[in-house]
Amino acid sequence: MESKKIKIGLIGLGTVGSGVYKTLEAFENIEVVKIAVKNKNKKRNIPNLDETIITDDAYEVVSNPEIDIVCELIGGVDPAFDLIKTAIENGKHIVTANKELLAKRGEEIFNIAEKHNKVILYEAAIAGGIPIIMPIKTILAGNNITRVEAILNGTTNYILTKMDVQGASYEDVLKEAQELGYAETDPTGDVEGFDAAYKITTLATLAFKKKIRFENVYREGITKVRAEDMKAANDLGYKIKLIASAKMDEKGYADVRVHPMLIPQDSTLAHIDYVTNAVSLTGHPIGHITLSGPGAGEFPTASSVVGDILAIAAELDTTDYLLPMMRCRHEELAKCIDISDTQNKYYLSLNAKNNKGVIGNIGNICAECNISLESIVQKNVSENNTADITVITELCKECNMQSAVKAFEDSEFINSVNSLIRVQI
Amino acid sequence: MESKKIKIGLIGLGTVGSGVYKTLEAFENIEVVKIAVKNKNKKRNIPNLDETIITDDAYEVVSNPEIDIVCELIGGVDPAFDLIKTAIENGKHIVTANKELLAKRGEEIFNIAEKHNKVILYEAAIAGGIPIIMPIKTILAGNNITRVEAILNGTTNYILTKMDVQGASYEDVLKEAQELGYAETDPTGDVEGFDAAYKITTLATLAFKKKIRFENVYREGITKVRAEDMKAANDLGYKIKLIASAKMDEKGYADVRVHPMLIPQDSTLAHIDYVTNAVSLTGHPIGHITLSGPGAGEFPTASSVVGDILAIAAELDTTDYLLPMMRCRHEELAKCIDISDTQNKYYLSLNAKNNKGVIGNIGNICAECNISLESIVQKNVSENNTADITVITELCKECNMQSAVKAFEDSEFINSVNSLIRVQI
Numbered sequence: 001m002e003s004k005k006i007k008i009g010l011i012g013l014g015t016v017g018s019g020v021y022k023t024l025e026a027f028e029n030i031e032v033v034k035i036a037v038k039n040k041n042k043k044r045n046i047p048n049l050d051e052t053i054i055t056d057d058a059y060e061v062v063s064n065p066e067i068d069i070v071c072e073l074i075g076g077v078d079p080a081f082d083l084i085k086t087a088i089e090n091g092k093h094i095v096t097a098n099k100e101l102l103a104k105r106g107e108e109i110f111n112i113a114e115k116h117n118k119v120i121l122y123e124a125a126i127a128g129g130i131p132i133i134m135p136i137k138t139i140l141a142g143n144n145i146t147r148v149e150a151i152l153n154g155t156t157n158y159i160l161t162k163m164d165v166q167g168a169s170y171e172d173v174l175k176e177a178q179e180l181g182y183a184e185t186d187p188t189g190d191v192e193g194f195d196a197a198y199k200i201t202t203l204a205t206l207a208f209k210k211k212i213r214f215e216n217v218y219r220e221g222i223t224k225v226r227a228e229d230m231k232a233a234n235d236l237g238y239k240i241k242l243i244a245s246a247k248m249d250e251k252g253y254a255d256v257r258v259h260p261m262l263i264p265q266d267s268t269l270a271h272i273d274y275v276t277n278a279v280s281l282t283g284h285p286i287g288h289i290t291l292s293g294p295g296a297g298e299f300p301t302a303s304s305v306v307g308d309i310l311a312i313a314a315e316l317d318t319t320d321y322l323l324p325m326m327r328c329r330h331e332e333l334a335k336c337i338d339i340s341d342t343q344n345k346y347y348l349s350l351n352a353k354n355n356k357g358v359i360g361n362i363g364n365i366c367a368e369c370n371i372s373l374e375s376i377v378q379k380n381v382s383e384n385n386t387a388d389i390t391v392i393t394e395l396c397k398e399c400n401m402q403s404a405v406k407a408f409e410d411s412e413f414i415n416s417v418n419s420l421i422r423v424q425i
Numbered sequence: 426m427e428s429k430k431i432k433i434g435l436i437g438l439g440t441v442g443s444g445v446y447k448t449l450e451a452f453e454n455i456e457v458v459k460i461a462v463k464n465k466n467k468k469r470n471i472p473n474l475d476e477t478i479i480t481d482d483a484y485e486v487v488s489n490p491e492i493d494i495v496c497e498l499i500g501g502v503d504p505a506f507d508l509i510k511t512a513i514e515n516g517k518h519i520v521t522a523n524k525e526l527l528a529k530r531g532e533e534i535f536n537i538a539e540k541h542n543k544v545i546l547y548e549a550a551i552a553g554g555i556p557i558i559m560p561i562k563t564i565l566a567g568n569n570i571t572r573v574e575a576i577l578n579g580t581t582n583y584i585l586t587k588m589d590v591q592g593a594s595y596e597d598v599l600k601e602a603q604e605l606g607y608a609e610t611d612p613t614g615d616v617e618g619f620d621a622a623y624k625i626t627t628l629a630t631l632a633f634k635k636k637i638r639f640e641n642v643y644r645e646g647i648t649k650v651r652a653e654d655m656k657a658a659n660d661l662g663y664k665i666k667l668i669a670s671a672k673m674d675e676k677g678y679a680d681v682r683v684h685p686m687l688i689p690q691d692s693t694l695a696h697i698d699y700v701t702n703a704v705s706l707t708g709h710p711i712g713h714i715t716l717s718g719p720g721a722g723e724f725p726t727a728s729s730v731v732g733d734i735l736a737i738a739a740e741l742d743t744t745d746y747l748l749p750m751m752r753c754r755h756e757e758l759a760k761c762i763d764i765s766d767t768q769n770k771y772y773l774s775l776n777a778k779n780n781k782g783v784i785g786n787i788g789n790i791c792a793e794c795n796i797s798l799e800s801i802v803q804k805n806v807s808e809n810n811t812a813d814i815t816v817i818t819e820l821c822k823e824c825n826m827q828s829a830v831k832a833f834e835d836s837e838f839i840n841s842v843n844s845l846i847r848v849q850i
Contacts, residue, residue, distance in 0.1 A: 023567055023710050123564055129711045134564040135556040139548055142448055142731030268717070271696060285448050285724030285731070286554045292693070293714030303711040306567030311750060319744035325736060 006313040009061035009092070010035040011083060012073035013054075016097055016124065018046050019302030020071060027306075030313060036061045062087035069312055071305060072096040081105055088118050093322070095308040097124035097301060103198035103214040106205070110328035119323050121308035126199045127152055127277045129300030130293040134307070136206050136281075138325050145207040145283035148246040149424075152199040154275035154295045155183045155190035156222050156242040160260075161273040164230045164239065170223060182275065192221035193258040196244040204246035204256045207281065210334035212246070212256050218339040220259035229349060229419050232390050236347075236375075238262035239270040240421065254334040255342055262347050262423040268292075340399040345374075345423040348391040350408060351415040354381050361413045362391065369404040371396040386415055395425060431738040434486035434517070435460040436508060437498035438479075441522055441549065443471055444727030445496060452731075455738060461486045487512035494737055496730060497521040506530055513543050518747070520733040522549035522726060528623035528639040531630070535753040544748050546733035551624045552577055552702045554725025555718040559732070561631050561706075563750045570632040570708035573671040574849075577624040579700035579720040580608045580615035581647050581667040585685075586698040589655045589664065595648060607700065617646035618683040621669040629671035629681045632706065635759035637671070637681050643764040645684035654774060654844050657815050661772075661800075663687035664695040665846065679759040680767055687772050687848040693717075765824040770799075770848040773816040775833060776840040779806050786838045787816065794829040796821040811840055820850060 006029060010017050013035050024030050025048060032050075036058035055061070062070055062083050070087040072080055072094065080101050084094055094113065096102070101109070102125055113120045123133045127150070136145070151157050155177065162173040174191070177183035189195050197219045204212045222242050233240050243261040248254050263270050268290045272278040277295025282288045294300035315322045352358045359376055366373055372394040380388040393401070401420070408414045431454060435442050438460050449455050450473060457475075461483035480486070487495055487508050495512040497505055497519065505526050509519055519538065521527070526534070527550055538545045548558045552575070561570070576582050580602065587598040599616070602608035614620050622644045629637045647667050658665045668686040673679050688695050693715045697703040702720025707713045719725035740747040777783045784801055791798055797819040805813040818826070826845070833839045 019710060026569075027567075130714060131556070131560040131564045131716075135560055138563070138736055139556045139559040139729065139732035141735045142452075142728055144451075268696070271693070285444060286728040287719045287722070287725050289555060289716070289718030291556075291714070291716050294712045297712070299710030300712050303567055304564065306710070307564035310566045311563055314749040315744075318746040318749055319740070321743040324739040324743055 005029055005031045006069065006316060007067045008032045008309060009064055009067040009070045010073065011058045011061055011070065013037045013044065014073070015298045016301045016305065017073045018044065019298035020073065020305045021046055021049065023299070023302045023306045024309070027310070030309065033066055034061045034064050058083050059086065062092065063090055067092055068316060069093045069095060069309055071309065072098055073305070075100060077101050077104055081109065084109055084120070085112055088112050088116050091116070091118070093118050093312045094120040095305055095312070096120065096122050097305060098122070099125040099195065099198040099202065103201040106202060106328070107211060107330045110330055114327060114329065117321065119312060119326055120328070121311065121326060122202070123308050124301045124304035126203055127279055128293070128295040128297065129303045130277055130279060130291050130295065132203070132279050132291055133206065134311070134326070140281070140286060141325060143283040143286050145281055146248050147282040148200070148203055148207050148279065149269065150200065150203065150244045150279040151241055151269060151272050151277050152244045152295065153190055153196040153242060154277060155187065156196070157272065157276065158182050158274050159191070160222060160225065160240055160242065163225070163227060164234070167227055167231065169227050170225060191223055193219045193242065196242060196258045200244035200246055200256055200258060203279070204254060205330070207246060208248050208254055208334055210254070210332045211330045212254060212334050212336065216256065216336035218257035218259065222260050224419065225260050225421070226419060228388070229347070229421060232349065233262050233347065236262070236392065237265050238423070239265055241269060241272070243269070243424070249337070252335060253337045255337045257339065260421050262421055264424065267424070340402070342398050343395050344398055344401070345395050345425050346393045346401055347419070347421045347423050348393070348417070349419040350389045350391065350417055352387055352389050353413050353415065354385045354387040355413070358387070358389070358413050361411065362389065365407045365411065366393070366404055369400045369407065371400055371404055392423065430454055430456045431494065431741060432492045433457045433734060434489055434492040434495045435498065436483045436486050436495065438462045438469065439498065440723045441726045441730065442498045443469065444723035445498065445730045446471055446474065448724070448727045448731045449734070452735070455734065458491055459486045459489050483508050484511065487517065488515055492517055493741060494518045494520060494734055496734065497523055498730070500525060502526050502529055506534065509534055509545070510537055513537050513541050516541070516543070518543050518737045519545040520730055520737070521545065521547050522730060523547070524550040524620065524623040524627065528626040531627060531753070532636060532755045535755055539752065539754065542746065544737060544751055545753070546736065546751060547627070548733050549726045549729035551628055552704055553718070553720040553722065554728045555702055555704060555716050555720065557628070557704050557716055558631065559736070559751070565706070565711065566750060568708040568711050570706055571673050572707040573625070573628055573632050573704065574694065575625065575628065575669045575704040576666055576694060576697050576702050577669045577720065578615055578621040578667060579702060580612065581621070582697065582701065583607050583699050584616070585647060585650065585665055585667065588650070588652055589659070592652055592656065594652050595650060616648055618644045618667065621667060621683040625669035625671055625681055625683060628704070629679060630755070632671060633673050633679055633759055635679070635757045636755045637679060637759050637761065641681065641761035643682035643684065647685050649844065650685050650846070651844060653813070654772070654846060657774065658687050658772065661687070661817065662690050663848070664690055666694060666697070668694070668849070674762070677760055678762040680762045682764065685846050687846055689849065692849070765827070767823050768820050769823055769826070770820050770850050771818045771826055772844070772846045772848050773818070773842070774844040775814045775816065775842055776811055777814050778838050778840065779810045779812040780838070783812070783814070783838050786836065787814065790832045790836065791818070791829055794825045794832065796825055796829055817848065
């Protein structure tokens with residue numbers, strides 16, 4: 001089938017945009033006809049870049065009548081939302097890598113797209129190069145997915161891996177990661193778990209086929225994880241990872257969250273190190289699968305953006321209703337369980353006065369809060385006669401654990417509660 | 426969009442067929458209208474099975490005018506080839522799990538399908554439940570894939586894992602696997618590497634977008650792997666796995682093979698144990714990804730078959746040219762490199778006379794064959810004054826290594842060549 005060239009408009013020519021431009025050069029049936037950038041004078045490392053198609057007005061891209069597909073690669077809600085909306089209203093299909101926009105206003109843009117019979121594809125928004133969105137929507141469509149556990153942020157996984165390998169503190173490793181360009185000058189979006197929370201919001205929505213609101217995603221970053229916790233976790237047979245997870249229980253309640261977690265050393269996710277990402281899915285009939293690969297970067301992300309472009313391009317001439325399986329409808333809102341009502345297993349690190357009754361005292365406080373314990377280990381008795389105590393609980397309610405933490409803070413036996421990290425079950 | 430029910434015909438109601446039937450019950454827009462079986466009187470564990478739609482004449486399925494999609498789940502070349510051909514000629518789309526047919530006669534059936542504007546989907550034929558065919562053809566389509574390394578046979582991976590964990594012999598573990606139903610009474614297809622070779626033939630064809638002939642796939646099974654080799658590999662920092670691999674070199678020559686391989690313990694595939702399968706892909710722009718999950722079984726395989734059915738069903742009413750990205754064309758045949766011309770690193774286990782000159786003698790024979798060595802380790806000097814010697818070579822030509830093996834067999838210093846296994850590079 002001889003077909004005319006598919007015309008692409010790019011919004012954004014940063015790391016991902018450059019990778020997309022370079023990768024698309026290999027495809028004779030695809031042509032980038034307009035590129036919007038913030039600063040037209042910026043020097044770019046793209047050998048074959050056609051400077052004449054560059055504009056600093058993104059509306060020139062979304063309103064260009066020639067363009068079939070608009071790729072939005074600038075991120076953030078504004079002006080991305082309005083640009084995508086305008087592009088759709090002008091008859092363009094959309095490819096985006098914008099996880100924040102999808103998490104916060106996905107419902108709206110998908111409804112606009114559906115109304116105009118356009119598709120929005122976003123493989124690059126979640127787990128970079130790893131094929132996950134298209135597989136869930138197509139070849140895994142026969143499954144009832146009940147659990148997602150994932151490492152979705154390369155920066156925090158790099159930091160935690162380095163802390164583990166080097167025995168270094170969070171602050172020292174963050175500084176090193178910033179120098180190497182793995183962490184931004186303001187690292188908040190990564191280290192406080194926002195980036196992973198955006199991604200799991202969309203991933204859970206897809207997996208459960210019900211809309212998860214970003215506000216219902218519990219979020220906790222890695223800034224309080226200490227070198228001592230990494231060491232204690234290792235001694236107990238665990239690794240500490242920032243895990244984005246989503247579970248659907250039998251009553252139809254979703255539990256979606258991002259927080260540090262102790263995971264067993266023999267689990268697949270425990271071996272996902274540095275900037276690598278991974279997504280584990282559990283469901284019926286598939287059972288359990290894990291997909292791992294590069295979660296960010298110029299070329300891996302370009303792989304996903306270009307894959308989405310080619311999927312649209314392949315059907316543009318063959319049907320008026322493209323990619324039916326890739327449509328998003330979001331008809332139903334998921335019921336979500338509040339973190340305080342969840343059941344978890346915990347790792348707790350306390351500093352206590354080193355006297356005879358302290359272990360019993362810790363046990364008593366837990367018992368009063370309805371918490372059973374798996375182990376209590378005392379170590380590092382210091383010169384000033386204090387001891388570090390590591391507690392692993394059995395499954396218990398989050399609200400009970402929070403009561404126990406308060407009781408420890410009020411107890412005369414306990415000097416400080418150093419860490420409270422959930423353990424994978 | 427209100428649409429009529431999509432009508433399915435199943436050929437085969439064994440393990441996979443049963444899983445497919447049970448899984449499809451959840452989909453209101455899909456109806457199984459005819460099922461062909463070998464033995465109509467066989468008792469089956471399918472609670473809601475409609476006995477009236479069962480036939481023992483598979484041609485009743487492929488010629489049934491009501492049916493939109495035929496699922497061929499019997500395996501083997503005959504009569505599957507003719508059934509699929511007839512079904513396509515009768516206007517059916519095809520979903521198959523038949524890796525042998527695809528490897529041996531894929532080109533023909535894809536050409537027939539293309540001629541009749543029908544699609545043949547086969548996610549279940551390779552790596553069971555792991556999404557790999559559809560991802561390669563769709564979301565990874567922008568990539569130039571240069572390397573595939575995979576564990577594609579659950580039976581052999583189970584046997585090798587058990588040999589490793591228990592220190593047991595191949596024969597003992599095979600027997601146990603047969604008793605547990607993980608290996609067949611005649612295990613040849615699995616243990617001699619045929620099953621993995623069928624799968625890598627198709628996977629390499631897809632990855633390289635050039636037809637690989639099954640005859641050009643080098644194949645070696647696991648029957649000669651000894652408990653002593655597993656132990657020696659562990660001591661050297663490796664695991665032994667049956668690896669199906671495909672590489673495309675810069676001159677456009679494909680190197681496709683299945684054989685046991687020593688792989689570093691810190692690699693992802695080293696952690697894929699028991700019946701789990703995994704596929705690692707390397708290419709540009711993606712970099713490196715690994716997909717792992719259940720490679721066989723009633724429900725995981727059903728996940729892939731049902732995913733394929735749903736993909737066809739989704740587009741049946743929206744276009745006359747379904748799933749353009751999933752078409753197979755096989756226009757070009759790949760040039761293949763012969764195993765004797767490949768370069769490999771080797772693990773070699775020799776039993777030698779325990780005298781002073783033996784290490785030097787081994788070194789000399791290797792040097793004469795143009796083989797450089799990484800290490801020679803002597804161990805287990807026995808009562809009858811023989812010693813086991815483990816050699817790891819540097820990269821060298823396969824034909825040189827075969828010459829060296831001959832020279833060892835002729836050498837008066839060497840009692841026997843016990844094992845020769847390639848090492849991952």
